Amino acid sequence: MNFADLDWRVLDRLRSTFLQEKFGSTGYWQSPRDLAQYHVSFGERIGWKWDAVLEELRDIGWAPPAGVETMIDWGCGSGVAGQRVLKAFPSLRRAAVGDSSPAAVEFALQGLRREHPGIESKAWSGTDASGGLLVISHVWNELDPEQRVQLLQLAGTAAAVLWVEPGTHETSRDLQTVRDHFREAFDVLAPCTHQGPCGLLAAGMERHWCHHFAPPPPEVFVSSDWSRFAVRAGIDLRSVPYSFLCLQRRPAGAAPASDDGWERILGRARISKPYARTLSCGVCGVCDTEVPKRQLPDWFKTFKNGEEPRRLRWIRDGDRATSVEQP
Numbered sequence: 001m002n003f004a005d006l007d008w009r010v011l012d013r014l015r016s017t018f019l020q021e022k023f024g025s026t027g028y029w030q031s032p033r034d035l036a037q038y039h040v041s042f043g044e045r046i047g048w049k050w051d052a053v054l055e056e057l058r059d060i061g062w063a064p065p066a067g068v069e070t071m072i073d074w075g076c077g078s079g080v081a082g083q084r085v086l087k088a089f090p091s092l093r094r095a096a097v098g099d100s101s102p103a104a105v106e107f108a109l110q111g112l113r114r115e116h117p118g119i120e121s122k123a124w125s126g127t128d129a130s131g132g133l134l135v136i137s138h139v140w141n142e143l144d145p146e147q148r149v150q151l152l153q154l155a156g157t158a159a160a161v162l163w164v165e166p167g168t169h170e171t172s173r174d175l176q177t178v179r180d181h182f183r184e185a186f187d188v189l190a191p192c193t194h195q196g197p198c199g200l201l202a203a204g205m206e207r208h209w210c211h212h213f214a215p216p217p218p219e220v221f222v223s224s225d226w227s228r229f230a231v232r233a234g235i236d237l238r239s240v241p242y243s244f245l246c247l248q249r250r251p252a253g254a255a256p257a258s259d260d261g262w263e264r265i266l267g268r269a270r271i272s273k274p275y276a277r278t279l280s281c282g283v284c285g286v287c288d289t290e291v292p293k294r295q296l297p298d299w300f301k302t303f304k305n306g307e308e309p310r311r312l313r314w315i316r317d318g319d320r321a322t323s324v325e326q327p
C-alpha cells in the first residue's frame with residue numbers, strides 16, 4: 001500500500017495502544033490491514049532507527065561473524081527490522097520470523113519473500129537461537145517479567161544479537177542492564193566502545209540514559225504526506241530517539257574484545273550561550289564535557305545543530321574540551 005492511503009482509524013488505535021501500553025491479552029493486530037498501515041508509517045520510522053544502527057555497525061566494521069547465516073526476527077510485527085538487517089548483510093542466507101500474532105508472522109513472511117526472494121524464510125517459534133543472528137525491535141515494553149526472562153534466555157543462546165528499542169529513559173536503562181547481564185559471555189560491539197561495566201549504571205548516573213537520534217531520510221522533510229502524518233500523529237520527525245545493543249558471542253576462553261579508545265556521544269548536547277555540554281561514554285566512564293563556543297566554534301555549531309558525530313575523543317583540560325580526534 002502507499003503512504004498516501006493511510007487509514008487514521010487504524011493508526012489512531014495503534015498509536016493509543018502504544019502510548020497507553022495497553023497491548024491486550026490477544027494483541028492488537030486485528031487484520032493484515034493493520035500491519036500494512038503500520039509498516040509504511042510507524043514501522044518505517046522504526047526502519048530509520050535501524051538504518052542508523054546498521055550504518056554505525058558498518059562504520060565500525062561489524063558484520064555477522066563467519067558461519068552466521070540465519071537471522072531470527074523475534075517479535076517481528078510487520079517485519080521492518082528483519083528486512084533492514086537482511087539488506088545490510090548479504091551474507092545472511094536464511095530468515096526466520098516469530099511473533100505472538102500469527103497475522104504478524106504471515107505479513108512479515110510475505111514481505112520477506114517479496115523483498116528478499118533469494119532468502120529462505122520461515123515462521124519460527126523456537127527457544128534456541130544457536131548459531132543465529134537474533135534481531136529484536138521495539139518489543140521489550142510489551143513483555144511481562146516472565147516473558148522478559150524468556151527473551152533473555154533466548155538471546156543468551158544466539159551467536160549475535162542486534163536489539164533496537166525506543167530511546168526512552170526507562171527502556172534505554174533496561175537495555176543498559178541487559179548489556180551488563182551479557183557482557184561476560186558476549187562482546188558489546190556497539191554502542192559501547194569498551195567492555196567494562198556500563199558507566200551509566202554507576203551511582204549518581206540515574207538521570208541519564210544511553211540513547212541516540214536517528215536522522216530521517218532527507219526526502220521525508222519535503223514530503224507533504226510525512227508532514228501531515230507528523231502533525232496528526234503528534235510526532236516530531238526531526239527527533240527519532242532510540243537505544244540499541246550489538247552483542248557478539250565471545251568464543252569460549254577468548255579475552256574480551258579490546259576497548260577501541262573512542263568515546264560514544266550520548267543523547268543531544270545541552271546548549272547555552274558560551275558553550276555546549278556533551279555526555280560521552282568510553283573506557284574511563286561517562287564524561288560531561290564543556291565545548292566552549294569561542295575556542296571550538298565549529299564544534300559548538302555542530303552540537304548546536306544536532307549533527308554530533310557518534311564517536312570521537314576529546315582532548316580536555318579538566319572538563320573543558322581543547323580539541324578533538326575522530327576515527
Ligand SMILES: C[S@@+](CC[C@H](N)C(=O)[O-])C[C@H]1O[C@@H](n2cnc3c(N)ncnc32)[C@H](O)[C@@H]1O
Nearest residue numbers: 046075076077099100101104137138139142147
Ligand atoms: C511494536 S511491535 C514491533 C514490531 C517490529 N519488531 C518492529 O520493530 O516494527 C511489537 C511486536 O511484538 C509482538 N509481541 C508482543 N509480545 C510478544 C511475545 N510474548 N512473543 C512474541 N512476540 C510478541 C507483537 O505482536 C508485535 O508484533
